[in-house]
Amino acid sequence: QLQLQESGPGLVKPSETLSLTCSVSGGSVRSSDYYWGWIRQPPGKGLEWIGNIYYSGSTYYNPSLNSRVTISVDTSKNQFSLKLNSVTAADTAVYSCARGAVIGRVTPYDHWGQGTQVIVSS
Amino acid sequence: DIQMTQSPSTLSASVGDRVTVTCRASQSISSWLAWYQQKPGKAPKLLIYKASSLEGGVPSRFSGSGSGTEFTLTISSLQPDDFASYYCQHYSTYSVTFGGGTKVEIK
Numbered sequence: 472q473l474q475l476q477e478s479g480p481g482l483v484k485p486s487e488t489l490s491l492t493c494s495v496s497g498g499s500v501r502s503s504d505y506y507w508g509w510i511r512q513p514p515g516k517g518l519e520w521i522g523n524i525y526y527s528g529s530t531y532y533n534p535s536l537n538s539r540v541t542i543s544v545d546t547s548k549n550q551f552s553l554k555l556n557s558v559t560a561a562d563t564a565v566y567s568c569a570r571g572a573v574i575g576r577v578t579p580y581d582h583w584g585q586g587t588q589v590i591v592s593s
Numbered sequence: 594d595i596q597m598t599q600s601p602s603t604l605s606a607s608v609g610d611r612v613t614v615t616c617r618a619s620q621s622i623s624s625w626l627a628w629y630q631q632k633p634g635k636a637p638k639l640l641i642y643k644a645s646s647l648e649g650g651v652p653s654r655f656s657g658s659g660s661g662t663e664f665t666l667t668i669s670s671l672q673p674d675d676f677a678s679y680y681c682q683h684y685s686t687y688s689v690t691f692g693g694g695t696k697v698e699i700k
Contacts, residue, residue: 508689510691517691517692518637518682518691519691520690523689531688533689567636576686577684577686579642579682580637581648584636586636
């Protein structure tokens with residue numbers, strides 16, 4: 472049974488870097504059959520895609536966040552990570568990691584972590 | 594960038610009602626559309642992929658249709674467990690875009 476678990480600081484100061492990790496159990500981040508993504512949801516608002524990373528190492532980011540985002544994979548720990556720099560209060564949200572499949576073409580996220588709340592405040 | 598517009602943003606309905614949610618894409622996305630259900634404090638749950646394919650384990654009262662730029666999610670007979678928010682999502686190798694969401698409330 473695949474499980475995804477987000478972890479990281481719940482409070483980040485403005486202008487600093489938000490760093491989160493998604494630990495994967497019951498599956499491997501090395502598999503070429505899947506891709507991994509980050510999504511966030513500000514309080515009371517809808518879902519916003521942050522970016523995806525593929526087995527090949529290719530990354531694709533939301534253009535509105537592209538200049539501030541980095542997603543990477545640590546195969547030795549079976550984890551993938553999100554870094555978002557120069558944060559402001561607008562980056563306050565629940566951050567979730569998710570997995571999608573690559574079956575010829577990509578399929579949508581079918582497994583999600585429970586999400587972790589991040590507040591940006593001094 | 595492709596924009597996804599959902600309507601309505603809120604929908605009030607009763608148990609047993611037929612409910613329809615609409616999602617429009619700013620340009621043709623073929624059938625690369627998914628629908629998710631989200632309950633408060635919970636992760637989204639995939640309901641429909643490729644516009645009309647039902648995810649395993651999802652009740653058959655949920656159905657999706659459409660292609661190109663216009664899509665619909667239909668719940669044939671609303672059940673108490675269905676009161677939640679629903680999101681459409683365009684997905685591709687290069688990008689993902691969510692609609693703004695539709696909250697289905699008890700009338």
